[in-house]
Amino acid sequence: MDKHTLFYAMFIPSMILFLLGMGFRISLYLQGTVKGAEQATSWQKLWVLLRRGWRGFWKRPIWYLQITITDVLFHRKLYGQSFYRWLAHSFIVFGFVATFIVDMIKGLTTGYLVEWSHCLPFLSFAHAFETGAIRPFLDFFLEFFSFLILVGCVMALIRRFIFRPPQLKTEEEDITSLCFILFLELSGFFIEGYRIAHPEVVTKRVYMANFTPPSANNWLSFGGYSISLFLKGVTINPDFLWYFHVVPSLLFFIYIPHSKLLHIFTSSATVIGDRTREKEKQPY
């Protein structure tokens, strides 16, 4: 089975488990009482809440967008409380969001659009993403944003285990989450380094992500490139390395709804809910 098929064979069940996990959490929230729909079933409550949210959003879409950027993505409140915490958290959040976006662009263009362009010539612009002018930017930003996550993660670990502010209490979940992120980042850089150090891996198309041909400017992937300098003489089974990174990544995904990482979604909702309430409150 090629890596592409294998990846989807693991990714789709992981996605289903993630969605089931999220669905389970949401079904729990819907056991609460919705004002104005006290006797409603869970599905009815969900409908009522979604409808209220939808209507609320269209009352002031620009404001919601603004709040999402300033208060959810950039954590304005946290910034006012602790610059260090804000910076570490922002590196992780921003890093994840940006890496995801760049990765999606890279995956879509080099993985699919280039293939499709053979039949659909108007998609030929995608070649710029594979071997053209855009490729170095993709390589650099993917590396840079992943590096931000790594820095944020290290900062969080330093705060938790070296600075140890008195109010902080480290739970198992904190260690698990941070170790997960740290492992994914480090293994990602390692795998990248191995790929650069061993171009034959790309030629043989061992990694799904590297259906893309080798870049002429490998040094732009600065993290992986630095590691590659030490890996030239090292031989590891590249298949193992692939599983080493992909399996934990998918497990991380499944873990989210059952862990503190769920706050990625829940706290975004509480922050938006709170700002909406403040906005809609009758002036005193």
Place this chain on the structure above:
Amino acid sequence: MKLSRLTPRQLLEIDACTRCGECLRYCPVYIEREEEAINPRGKIRAIKRFIRSQFGIWAKLFGPKKLSEDQLKKFSEMVYRCTLCGECGMVCPVSIRSKDLWIGLREVLVELGYYPKEFDTLKKNVLTEHNISGLDNEGRIEWLEAMGDLPEHRYQKEKAEVIYFVGCVASYFPMVHKIPQGMVNIMRRAQVDFALLGGAEWCCGFPLIGAGMRKEAEEMMAHNLEEVRKKGAHTAIFTCPSCFHTWKEEYHSEINLFHFTQFLLNLIQEGKISFKEEKLKVTYHDPCDLGRASGIYDPPRAILRAMPGVELVEMKDHGPYCRCCGGGGNLEMIDPELSAALAREKIKQIQETGAEMVVTSCQQCIRTIMTTARRMKIPIKALNLTELVLKHMK
């Protein structure tokens, strides 16, 4: 255990808490007791554990675990040892509305039967006598007796533009009778057309809501609203921040609601109240239900600034960060020692300012601060803003 006492938002908030501990530095109860289970993080962790044991994946697969009585008792003790000051919610980086959440948890505990038994007396008093003290409700305006020059209607006119809703504490505790007396005198001198509900005024419902007995409070709310409407009033004013906040948040009425600080500031701005000069250095204590809960920080300060000769010095923690005096959340009823300990901390902050007196806009804060000060023989003076305004009025 049912989750229907909580809202979907509150259940989501329980998951949104990252247990970062930002709130710990602000929780007056935790600062005093230093017990992990008593702080907001500890309470959220405990309810999360209960929810997981009853509704988690394992519970779905193998059935819910029986809730341990000891754990529930301990949890109840922690949830009720809170002044509902709301400072934790204000500083929460993920904006958990913790005050509402604590009240929601109290409702869950009331349903389970794990709540302080003192609240049964409170409930009985409010439901039978319609006030927190359990005394005859007709005695609500006995404080009027000490005032001279009363008109024949004794401010219980059939119709009036403004209703002054006095509240239980100011009506029944002689220590703070000067507050409604002061308010009536100010309105009389400013020629405001107002009326009192007298015996028709019932508890606003806040003590029951705070105890986790929201359903029982509904009758109180419906009655009060009806009485105010009967008088044809378009405005209701409050000297009690908790009554004011409850009306604002729970009554959903068409009546214009003002805390007295807002109302007096309007009168000052309209020129109906003016002051004589008198040198005085004061500090101001923001009541939790007026400040953090209702967002009213400026009107009382503007009134103080309008008094010539009055110098306002702020406490170390003031405005949104003002430390609770210990008088909120019915804490005094279930743990008077803890309540007094919080008041002692408050008194320390007041003394540090070097002010001659602390001014506040809440009868309960005055009671809590002064009771502790007297008990500890601390020479401190606490005055409600109504008293100070009256004293300085021309």
